[in-house]
Amino acid sequence: MNVNEQLNEYAQMTEEALGKYIPSADCPQKSVIEAARYSLNAGGKRLRPALVMEFCRICGGKPETALPVACAIEMMHTFSLIHDDLPCMDDDDLRRGKPSCHKAFGEATALLAGDALAIMPFEIIAKAGAEKIIEPVYALKIIQLLAQLAGFVGMIGGQTLDLEYENKQPSVSEILEMYRMKTGALLEFCCKAGCIAANWGVQEKLIPAGNFGQRLGLAFQITDDILDITADEKTLGKPIGSDKENGKYTYVSAVGIDKAREYVKQLTAEAKEFLTEFSDTEFLNELADILAERSN
Amino acid sequence: MNVNEQLNEYAQMTEEALGKYIPSADCPQKSVIEAARYSLNAGGKRLRPALVMEFCRICGGKPETALPVACAIEMMHTFSLIHDDLPCMDDDDLRRGKPSCHKAFGEATALLAGDALAIMPFEIIAKAGAEKIIEPVYALKIIQLLAQLAGFVGMIGGQTLDLEYENKQPSVSEILEMYRMKTGALLEFCCKAGCIAANWGVQEKLIPAGNFGQRLGLAFQITDDILDITADEKTLGKPIGSDKENGKYTYVSAVGIDKAREYVKQLTAEAKEFLTEFSDTEFLNELADILAERSN
Secondary structure, rough: OOOHHHHHHHHHHHHHHHHOOOOOOOOOOHHHHHHHOOOOOOOOOOHHHHHHHHHHHOOOOOOOHHHHHHHHHHHHHHHHHHHHOOOOOOOEEEOOOOHHHHHHHHHHHHHHHHHHHHHHHHHHHHHHHHHHOOOHHHHHHHHHHHHHOOOOOOOHHHHHHHHHOOOOOHEEEHHHHHHHHHHHHHHHHHHHHHHHHOOOHHHHHHHHHHHHHHHHHHHHHHHHHHHHHHHHHHHHHOOOOHHOOOOOOOHHHHHHHHHHHHHHHHHHHHHHHHHOOOOOHHHHHHHHHHHHHHOO | OHHHHHHHHHHHHHHHHHHHHHHOOOOOHHHHHHHHHHOOOOOOOOHHHHHHHHHHHOOOOHHHHHHHHHEEEHHHHHHHHHHHHOOOOOOEEOOOOEOHHHHHHHHHHHHHHHHHHHHHHHHHHHHHHHOOOOOHHHHHHHHHHHHHHHHOOOOOHHHHHHOOOOOOOOOHHHHHHHHHHHHHHHHHHHHHHHHHHOOOHHHHHHHHHHHHHHHHHHHHHHHHHHHHHHOOHHOOOOOOHHHOOOOOOHHHHHOOHHHHHHHHHHHHHHHHHHHHHHOOHHHHHHHHHHHHHHOO
């Protein structure tokens, strides 16, 4: 099975399971449920679920064991996209070629749909722990890790810096720290949580897994910056040039496209180096390459 | 010790612990941390933490055991207030006599501070479970319960209904169902979670605890509606008449103030009836009376 086929299989597993977790919209508060479902179903690469399940697999677990965590992280990611697109944040009308959540459902409903998608991940992981699909103490560890890496010192901290730096010229190291939190933290979570779900929560293995995720995340974010300048709108599914329009000074603005491309290559090589601590890593190695060369 | 002294003691325990959970603002993303701290410190009765710790106590546990859960629910409640006040929601400039979070820190920072306060509760409860302050399987049960009662079918579902019903005339049963979700759900959580933290998670005790919380929540919300009409702005700490101005049709609008006052009395009596399943309930009985007679 090649990397794209495997990625598709993980995506299908995730989408099927996500559909079951979201409650039926057959209730008076259906608008918020439909808004959440709309954004969850808006496509995307399902990269995060694939990382969770693949790390579980290479640590000797079944991918299915980590499926609740995979769904949880996809919800958390979707929550961040919905809130990021809101008028008081990036004010984006399009996401993956479709109207963003608040354009389709209104601002208040989008706010609440995001809120609910930030909360439900913990219900899903706790349920998997309570039902012993994941060992209870490991489920607690995964919940702690998710909340840390999504919260004040993780993703939300990074989004705060993103705001702070608007219409400013942060230094290269400030930009990279912001990316580490904003994008790297959740990818670090995926890789570590996959290991923990396989009951492989030993510190010495979590460190290379987390480092792989962090490098992949940085490369991913810088590639996003590059595509914001070089892609065409149709392939990208959202307007290009939005960083500049939003007063965002990116890594690419700081060092130029050529150096940024070089750094993506370097980060990808570093990421792959951390995989040598594991075996059976063909999928992850190829995935890192594909992400560095993507056009949307 | 009378009920107000005990309430103050629980509040002090909560405020001291809350201060330790929020990370230091000595970091580049300090704005979001300061915004969260501002709203957490804005006072309030700390009713929810008191319910959690007192139910833990009457179930034979130490109040301290439930302190992490008490802090978690206060954060979740504060998150809901911050987002509720945002311009796309109720657009309130004042909260407890001070500028609301987005008035003090800007809309984007308030949004993110709310997001972080919706996530951190799970970190705190998971940590208490991992450190065996609360039994791991019970910590997972509390996390599941919090996520359910805060999410699509709980508080956020109720806030969605609140929006849906704006400028409409919902029926009395629709209003009460909205209150049950919007306000009752988190109070139900507090009472049940206190029992569970004391390792008293047996279903037959959770039901009266949850019912007490639900009745108290309904009485609390209807009292809020009454105060929105009858209180003076200084005592209430926010503008009066805001429900009408926001196009909100409340229980009081539907049945009138006299019948609403009568119903608060009935709900309070019903709540107290559920306490007969427990012993040593003097504090809870008095608390229910105080809440029904409050002026802010």
